[in-house]
Amino acid sequence: MSEKNAQHPARAGVIVVAAGxxxxxxxxxxxxxxxxxxxxxxxxxxxxxxxxxxxxxxVVVLPAGDPVLSAVVAEAALRSVYPTSITAVAGGATRAASVRAGLAALPPTVGVVLVHDAARAITPPAVFQRVAALVSAGASAVIPVLPVVDTIKVVEDGIVTATPDRALLRAVQTPQGFDADALRAAHAGDAAGDATITDDAMLMEASGVPVRVVEGDALAFKVTTPFDLVVAEAVLAAGVANDAAGPAGSVDLPAPARTGTTPTPTSRSSRVPQ
Structure with a gap:
């Protein structure tokens, strides 16, 4: 972690990208x-x-002018004791632009940034904890991953041209964690304009920053298709998501950079207001 962030420690700033x-x-x-x-x-x-x-x-990044999602964030901010703040900003034309909007809205004292897709809606809290802990320990970039179980083929013009070694492949999830200064520098660098870059970890790679991995979770899947939504509903109905959750607040992070009483983290049973 940078010298500035070591001098001004803060709990993680979390950017929830919800502008899709x-x-x-x-x-x-x-x-x-x-x-x-x-x-x-x-x-x-x-x-x-x-x-x-x-x-x-x-910081929740929303589609511009969406009253329903704005109300969800406002209600969460009004009712939630922890974390210390929940705010919303309008997203940009691309995912990268949306992340930059979220970065700009985070407090300057934040030293660890997690970027999370709202579409990975039932990601267990323990995944956030693993990612945040490794960044807090000094890693500049951390991603949760799972082994790839299918054989992957490279196909060009309908013809298989290569079969990568499956043992070397990992499926990437979110939240992705970063040293705040390193992430801001990457978004300000030349690679930030590359349209082929699909997430912040790839941007860090292109900027020459080593990206480390931690164990992901099968529940951190992305709800993209109607089938994914059916799976998520089935998981929630079965109570599997709650059973897989790690204990809140178990990660060893630097103390919040503020004065006064530190709020007590909510338990997994605490619900964001409906």
């Missing part, structure tokens, strides 16, 4: 507004963030 259109999901509304087991995907995602106990500030 949801076209592949087919509901005709922004994906984060889609209901899953009676609650929006954004509400589920915020519940996991809060239950993890790692966040000192949460």
């Amino acid at each position: 259109s949801g076209q592949r999901l087919g509901h005709g509304i922004p994906k984060a507004r889609v209901l899953c087991a009676g609650r929006t995907l954004l509400e589920h995602a915020l519940e996991s963030v809060i239950a993890s106990g790692v966040a000192g500030a949460v």
Whole structure:
């Protein structure tokens, strides 16, 4: 972690990217507004963030002018004791632009930044804790991953041209964690304009920053298609998501950079207001 952040420690700032259109999901509304087991995907995602106990500030990046999602964030901010702040900003035309909007809204004292997709709505809190802990220990970039179980083929013009060694491949999830200064520098660098870069970890790679990995979780899957939504609803109905949750606040992070009483992290059973 940078010298500046070591001198001004803070709990993690969490950027929840919720500005996606949801076209592949087919509901005709922004994906984060889609209901899953009676609650929006954004509400589920915020519940996991809060239950993890790692966040000192949460910035939710929303589609511009969306009153429903703005109300979800406002209600969460009004009712939630921990983390210390939950705010919303409008997203940009691309995911990278949305992340930059979130970065700009985080307090300057934040030393660790987690970037999370709201579409990975039932990610267990323990994944947030693992990622935040490794960045807090000095890693500049950390991603949760799972081994790839399928054989992967490289195909060009309908012809298989290569078969990568599956043992070397990993499926990448979120939240992705970063040293705040390193992430800001990457977003200000030349690689930030590369349209082929699909996430912040790839941007860090392109900027020459080593990216470390921690264990992901099968529940951190991305709700992209109608089938994914059915799976998420089934998981929630079965109570598997709650059973897989790690204990809130168990990660060893630097103390929040503020005065006064530190709020007590909520438990997994605490719910973001509906």
